[in-house]
Amino acid sequence: MAPINANDINDAKAFVPAKKALPEVDTEGSNGNGITSKGYSYETLLEIANFLLSRVSDKPHIGIICGSGMGSLAETISDAVKISYEDIPNFPVSTVEGHHGQLVFGKICGVPVVAMQGRFHYFEGYPLWKCCLPVRVMKLIGIKTLIVTNAAGGLNPNYKVGDIMIVKDHINMMGFSGNNPLHGPNDERFGPRFPPMSKAYNLEYRKIAKEIAKELNIDDIVREGVYTCLGGPNFETVAELNMLKMVGVDSVGMSTVHEVITARHCDLKVFALSLITNECVTSYDIIGEANHEEVLDVGRMRQDVLRQFVSRLVDRITQLDANNP
Ligand SMILES: O=P(O)(O)O[C@@H]1C[C@H](O)[C@@H](CO)O1
């Protein structure tokens, strides 16, 4: 029998190579499961923060994490200074299509911001604490508020592709098995050992977002619901989705929850939204299947409206916080 080679497995042409070289799974300085490494001590994060601050003129007030296919959110930033993740000492690199892999500093509506055009996911091989390292770096460089965006499957049967879901809460599915970005020794300089999560998504910001939806005349596509993150990279089975539906999940993705936990731990105020990029397949009769191309296409389709929405949000959050320091 002829030996098999790589081309025999599936259709070699259909294989899309990773955008960048895949990262090594990080176990340095830990007990083998990626828990706190000496390479990412408070001091190391401070070094990263100082490196970044030495390259920009204004300290950002607001951080923005751009979800899959939503990198164009950063295009509203004026006087942009772009810093590639590869040029930042000790920073991870983005390996997923639809995630540029750079920080963009500048202003939205006159407010100094920093946007992550590209985030880090667990499925890329990064432990959760490393996925969330940029959140702590953004805290150290001065942000007070984090706006998190993600692409997600719509599980709530009333949701349609292209809807925007304001996140009111999350279910930390990965945390149920002990996989948590705060697992391991706690550094009190970031936050307490046992942070509360019952007010993770700022109520005032959610109110503002609903007002903005009315102003922009898009309240018919803006929802509010509960998000969950699974480890990925596979999309979910029908049975898994039906289970998540039963426990009250409205949208399903592969990010955000651990970033929000890390942000709340270090006392950042949080707003999050899901762009519903696909309908979750909750019946064996449905022919279509989720795929990453569709996710990126819907991001492109909604880029103008998301840019307007997030710009207004930055403006109004800044006004609100100036009145309630
Ligand atoms: O970075 P986000 O959470 O927006 O990306 C979602 C989850 C997967 O990375 C990808 C699947 O298409 O979209």
Ligand SMILES: Nc1nc2[nH]cnc2c(=O)[nH]1
């Ligand atoms: N886990 C998950 N992530 C997504 N990202 C975009 N759509 C989906 C989805 O249906 N499931």
